[in-house]
Structures are given as structure tokens and as C-alpha cells.
Amino acid sequence: MCLLAHRVPISWLALLALGWTACSGGSESDTGAAGAPAAAVAGGWPGPEVGGGGKAGGGGAGASGGAGAAAGVGSSAAAGSSGITSTTAGASGSAGSGGKAGSGGSGGGAPIPPLDCGSEGWAVENHGPPKNRVNYVILADGYTATTVDTLLVSHINLVLKRRFEHESGQPYGRYRKFVNICVMKSLSQNNGIGNGPTAFDGGNGGDRLAAVDEAKVNAYIKAKVPASFEIDWKAVVLNQDKWENTGSRLMLWSGAHAEAAGAALHEGGHGFHQLADEYCAKATGSGCGNDTNQSGSAGKVEAEVNTAGDPTTTDGKWNLWLGTTQKGLNVPDRGATGVQGTFVGSRYVDSGQYRPSSNSMMNSLFGLNVDTSFNSVSREQIIFSIWRAVTPIDSSEPPAGATTDPATLTVNVIDPAVINVDWTVDGVTTSNGGTTLSVAQLAPGVHTISAKAYDNASTDLVKNRTSTCPPSVTGGYCQATSWKRSEQIVTWTVTKS
Amino acid sequence: MAPKTGRIVGSVLVAGVAWLGFMALRPSAKVPEPEPTKAELRLVESPRVAGRAPPQAELELASAAVPIEAVGSASPPANEPVHPHPITPRHERIYRENQLTFSLDSAVDVEDVPGIRRLLAIYRQEFPEDSLVLQQGYELIANCLEQPGATTRAPAQRFYDTELASTLRRHVRRHCLEKP
Numbered sequence: 001m002c003l004l005a006h007r008v009p010i011s012w013l014a015l016l017a018l019g020w021t022a023c024s025g026g027s028e029s030d031t032g033a034a035g036a037p038a039a040a041v042a043g044g045w046p047g048p049e050v051g052g053g054g055k056a057g058g059g060g061a062g063a064s065g066g067a068g069a070a071a072g073v074g075s076s077a078a079a080g081s082s083g084i085t086s087t088t089a090g091a092s093g094s095a096g097s098g099g100k101a102g103s104g105g106s107g108g109g110a111p112i113p114p115l116d117c118g119s120e121g122w123a124v125e126n127h128g129p130p131k132n133r134v135n136y137v138i139l140a141d142g143y144t145a146t147t148v149d150t151l152l153v154s155h156i157n158l159v160l161k162r163r164f165e166h167e168s169g170q171p172y173g174r175y176r177k178f179v180n181i182c183v184m185k186s187l188s189q190n191n192g193i194g195n196g197p198t199a200f201d202g203g204n205g206g207d208r209l210a211a212v213d214e215a216k217v218n219a220y221i222k223a224k225v226p227a228s229f230e231i232d233w234k235a236v237v238l239n240q241d242k243w244e245n246t247g248s249r250l251m252l253w254s255g256a257h258a259e260a261a262g263a264a265l266h267e268g269g270h271g272f273h274q275l276a277d278e279y280c281a282k283a284t285g286s287g288c289g290n291d292t293n294q295s296g297s298a299g300k301v302e303a304e305v306n307t308a309g310d311p312t313t314t315d316g317k318w319n320l321w322l323g324t325t326q327k328g329l330n331v332p333d334r335g336a337t338g339v340q341g342t343f344v345g346s347r348y349v350d351s352g353q354y355r356p357s358s359n360s361m362m363n364s365l366f367g368l369n370v371d372t373s374f375n376s377v378s379r380e381q382i383i384f385s386i387w388r389a390v391t392p393i394d395s396s397e398p399p400a401g402a403t404t405d406p407a408t409l410t411v412n413v414i415d416p417a418v419i420n421v422d423w424t425v426d427g428v429t430t431s432n433g434g435t436t437l438s439v440a441q442l443a444p445g446v447h448t449i450s451a452k453a454y455d456n457a458s459t460d461l462v463k464n465r466t467s468t469c470p471p472s473v474t475g476g477y478c479q480a481t482s483w484k485r486s487e488q489i490v491t492w493t494v495t496k497s
Numbered sequence: 498m499a500p501k502t503g504r505i506v507g508s509v510l511v512a513g514v515a516w517l518g519f520m521a522l523r524p525s526a527k528v529p530e531p532e533p534t535k536a537e538l539r540l541v542e543s544p545r546v547a548g549r550a551p552p553q554a555e556l557e558l559a560s561a562a563v564p565i566e567a568v569g570s571a572s573p574p575a576n577e578p579v580h581p582h583p584i585t586p587r588h589e590r591i592y593r594e595n596q597l598t599f600s601l602d603s604a605v606d607v608e609d610v611p612g613i614r615r616l617l618a619i620y621r622q623e624f625p626e627d628s629l630v631l632q633q634g635y636e637l638i639a640n641c642l643e644q645p646g647a648t649t650r651a652p653a654q655r656f657y658d659t660e661l662a663s664t665l666r667r668h669v670r671r672h673c674l675e676k677p
Contacts, residue, residue: 012531131667209586214628230667246590249598249629249664270591274599281584303596348584388606406625418648477603477612 003299013084044242046120074078105187116226117182124156125181126416134232134389137225140186141202141212142193142239148185155237157254158184162261167336168373169265171382171461177415178386182229188221193240202238202252206440208253210244212236213266217250232389240291247271256362262365262372269362273385274479275378278355278363280345296344299352305478306377311342311354316470318356318377320463326357327460336373353430378463381479383455388482392453394417404495410436410450411490425449432456437493447494487488594624601635605668613639634665641673650674 023170042336062222113127125149127133140482145154164176165171190196193203199220204210216277225231228423234250247270253263269275308314314322321340337357346355357362358374365372374382397410413419415437423433426447437449462483469478523647552605597620604612619637621627637656653673 006606069580131670205587207587209587209591218628218630222659225659227661231662231664232667234662234664246591247595248668249595274595303600388602446588470572477600477607479599479603479604481606 007477025290030419058485078155098408103360107424115180116228117183117184117222118226118229120185120187120224121226122153122156122183122185123180124160124183125176125179127177127180129370130180132390132394132414134178134386135229136179136181136233137229137234138181138183139200139217139220139234139236140184140188140239141200141236142188142191142195142198144189144191145187145237146186147191151191152183152185152237155239155260159237159253159255159261159264163265166332166368167330167370168262170336170373171379174329174418174461175383175415175419180229182225184220184224186224188239191239193238193242197346198239200236202236203239204242204244209246210236210238210246210254212238212250212252214250230273233268235268236269237264245267245343254347259366262361262367265361265374266365269374269378269382273378273382274304275362275374275381276302278349278357278360279348279352280350281348286404296342296354297352299338302347302353303369303477304347306375307347308342308354308427309352311344314342314354314356321356321376324376324378324460326373328370328373331459334370337371337375340376354460376461376463380464383462383478384459385475387455387485388479389416390486391485392455393451393490396451398492400492402489402493402495406492406494407440408438409449409451409492409494410437413453417454417456418455419423422452422454423449424452439496441496442496444496447496448491450489450491451493452487452489454488457486590644594620596649597623598629598631602668605635605638605672608642608672610639610642613642630660630663631665632634634660634663634669637669638665638672641669645673645676 036061043305046163056376068254087394101263112126112128115123115130117123123137127233138156140148140152160181160292162253163172165173167173176464186199200210200212200216202210217234221231221234236252238244238252239256239257240254241258243257243259244252244254244255246265247267249271251264251267251271253260253267257263296311299310303317305317308317313319318340322342324340324342325338326336328334337360339358340356342354343356344351344354345359347354355375356377357363357371359369359371361372362374362378363372373379392413396412397408398406411421413421420432421435423430423437425442426435426449437447439452441448464480467481467484469480473483544554598614601613601616601620611625613635617632617639620635621632627633634656637653641653643649650673653669656663657669657674660666
């Protein structure tokens, strides 16, 4: 049967009218994709800085991405120029070396080149060199040569719109430029899952899990994804409307389901961020239990950072967050998951495990209420995961080291809105001085200049800044150690003639 | 048929038709359904996917349009959907592989070679299929950290060049290929 048919409002049934033909008359096992897009967007992701869409092809899609990105950089550069003329800082008069170094300004640098996703790839998010981005590849299963340009595009757009624009997708909205995404338009001979063979033999993995032939996935990637795209995160989107998703390291979600966007966020929480399910055994979502006010029976210490056996200590995992109220990251701030505490019921048990918030993306992922966002503990973990792959600076101009008579020094950071740069000229530091420093007015001589780039996340977003794991964490391992990668220093020895 | 008998039969027929008509048209014709027990309620709720699933056409996600409900309250909103799946041995196995591989990743991050080797032995034993193409990569990284140089770099380069589906390529590059 068509899973959604009896659960949706009449108005939505009308929207699914074309898809109903494919759903009706089939058995549970052979029900597959909607036959036509409910809200097809054939042109691709409409975001201002993203190319892609339309036919596969790294060149065309990438070129669009490059152009969009270039526009973004251009506006940043304008801000930078303004900063340079209006801001002076640093070495003037210090230590007798004299001169002035103009500081400030963001952006500049070269336009972002196209992202190579291969002949079947759609560069849906292109924000910079793959070697310094989280590279996320999504393969398609159950899409034909026709629906790969219609249904697949609409399924992807829906999912990415929520990930990057809605509060419940945060912190991905904030860190959007840290992620490249290639969607592979892998063709199946049949449309939908359960209607015959597909590219990766997607289907029911039992227990409401989705499953694919992982050997086929690996073989496809080897054959079709360019070597330059160092994959950090891989997923398969299945063209079906069943509630079957999997949060393994190879993440699977059903693209035609009404809650596909939430499912992709939730399963990514498992498969890429090592987050636990925050629901209990009662099958009632956030109704597992109320705030215990840090009391209750202690249970096992699990590996995941967002579930704790001890409500008093949170196993050392989120004691820094206790009692805080999570702020939203979108503007205007409409809040998120509210008070961070110890809520009884988590990781499939009703007692002895505690979750950080009453509701969250890892508890009840459904709907668009902001209380289904990632809670503070999970957001911090996601940020650590992102920093595990990248460092703040893509490149510097000129390269670090000795240089003679440069007009400016520039660090090309992933995103000037997220990364601040402090400039130190002969020992004098200017905080948040932008990505470009004018050194034209420096006095003759040799100067030591460094740029420290760092994540400007406030303590509302990241509290654990020690890059160490709590000793109670199982195995002594955690992702917090990656926070140290969020700071990077480039140093030049500048000779002025 | 005698006239009297005919009248009786006729009256019965008329009464029957009238009764059928009444039963068909009365507003409360349905037999009340029995109240489900608690156990039945849970069985009904478990497979439900969403209590208030929005139509796709309404998925306009501008934050300004987000309906605001009390957040962080102890009481969940009415009609809160159920969690997305039951917990089974398959789920536990996925959790287990996630846990092992994330621990291995963290051991790589802090360059804990004994930790990598210890966890890798467990991972190989429990997941010999290595469907994620990770095990060789972890071993190569441990080798590079232990004995940096051309001997360990060469197989690492081969892994980097050929195992494109492995999420360890970045870390093989970082710990093997870019180390002096």
C-alpha cells in the first residue's frame, strides 16, 4: 500500500494525484516512488551561491556554482576594500619599526572554481577546494533517466533547503560554506524502489530500515566519483515514500517521504556525527519523561555524547550546558530546543538514560517546530565533526614565509562570516581585522606578521573549548578534540625595501 | 392467499421497509467501537509516521514562518509523533559499527596507535565484511604514525589513489602523505 495515502490531509492527496497512480494497486512490497514530482523543481537548487541542477555534468553544473560563488566573494571583497581604507592598525610606531599596516576587510581572493563531481554528478553545493571542505556525496537509487532530472532534483532540494535554511538544520546553515555536495545521478532501469531492479538494489532492510547493496555503492563511487572529491560522508537517497531510513556510516533515506528532510537530518546525526537517538522505549517521542532536575537512577555510560547514564554529572558530557536555554541561530531568533537539562528517557530506555532537551532532532524529527532542532549538545558535536575535516584557511597570498614588498597580505578563509582573523604586526595585535592586511605603508625593514584565523562561534554554540574528552567517555575518545583545528595561524616575514 | 393473510403480509412488508429505511437514515446508526486498551493504543501508535506531517507544498522553511510552540517544556506538544523506528538487533549492530568506527576516527585524531590497533582488531573481528572500506585505511594510518617514511607512504598512496569510496582518504593523506 502507499504508506502516506491514508495519513495525509486531503489537500495533500490532491498534490500527490499523479503519484497516486504508482501507489495504488501495489502491494506493500512493490510500492515505490511517487510517479511524478509533488513539487518538482527541475532547475536545481535555487540558492544564490549554488550552481547545479539540470542535466548531469561537472562542467555545466560546476560552472554555475563557480559563478554564483564568485558573486558572493565579490561582495565580500567590496567590504574588504572598505575596511582597508577605513581601518589602520598595528605597527605604526611600535618598536621603532614604524609604518602603518592597514587592516581589515574580508573576502577577496580568486573565484571558486567549479566542483568536479564527474560526468554523472550534480555539484549542488560548491564552496571551495574539496581538500578543505566536508565532502558529502549522495547517490540516487530508483530514479530513471527521466526522473533523475525531476523527482531526484525535487527530493534533493527539499532536503537541502531544510538542512541549510531552517532552524532545525542548524548549525548547517551557519556552516554551509564548509560543505561541498555532489549528487550522483546514478540511473536505474526502473522508477521507484520495489518496481524491479535498481542501481543499488535499494529496499527494505527490515525493521523499517532501508538497505542497499553496499558493494554496488562502493563500485559506483570508484567508477564515477572523481578522486579529487575526498568523501567524508556518503549517502543514498531512495526513490520511495516508505518510512525506511538508516543511520549507518552509509546513510540512507527515502526521498519521497513527506518527512524526508527531517529523516536526512536525523540519520546524518547518527551516521556522520555519532549522535544517539534521544527517545525512550515508550514509543512516545518526547513524552518519554520529564526533566529530572538532575536526579534519578544512574545507568550505563554510552559512547554517544548526547545521552548520559548519570543525570547529576551527565557523565561529563554536557554539564557545561545544564540550565542554559538554547538560542536559535536563524534571524530572527525564534529559539530552538529550549532548556538544556537532563530529561529521563533516551537511547531506547525509559529510565537510566537521560537526554539533554525535552525534544530535539534526535528525539522527534517530525514537523517544522523549532523544538525539533539539534539541541546544544548535538550542535556542538556537529561543529566538532565539521572541524575534523577542515581548517579555517584555504590559502594565503602570498604563501606563508619570507616575502618582499607585498602590497597586501591575505588569508582566504572558508567563510569570513564564520571565521575571524586577528592580525599581529611586530607584536601588536588587531582583533577581527578582516582577511586582508595592507602593508604598503610599513616602514622599511623586516617585519613579522601573522594572521590567526578562528571560528567566531560564541559560547552559546560551543562551550567545550579545551579540545579534550571527558574521562568518562567510553574508550576515552570523542570528537571534541577536533575543536583545536578551528584555529590556524599563518606567519610571514615581510621585507620592506 | 386469503385477504386477511394478504393484509398481514402486506403490513409486515410495509413495516419491514419502514424499519430498513429508518435504520439506514438514522444519524446514529453506527455501532460504537470498543475503547482500545492501553496495549492496543501502543500497537496502533508504534508504526505511525507523523502526527502532523506537513504537505510537501507547504514546506516553506523561512524561519519567520515557523510556528512557535513552547520549547523546553516538560510536557510535549499534543499529537507529538512517535519515534521513527523500533529497536532491533539490526539497529544495535549499526550502532555498534558506528561506535567502533567513530572511536577509531577519534583514535586517529589523537594519533593513538595502540588504540587504533586495538579497536581495529575488534572491528575486523565483528565486521569482517568491511563494507565501508575502512579497515585497511586504519591499518595504514597506524603504520604511518608508527613508522613514517617511504615504506609506509607507498601503500598509503596506493590506497589513496584507488579506494575512492573510503571516507578515510582525507586522513590517509593527512597522516601519511603530507607528513614529512
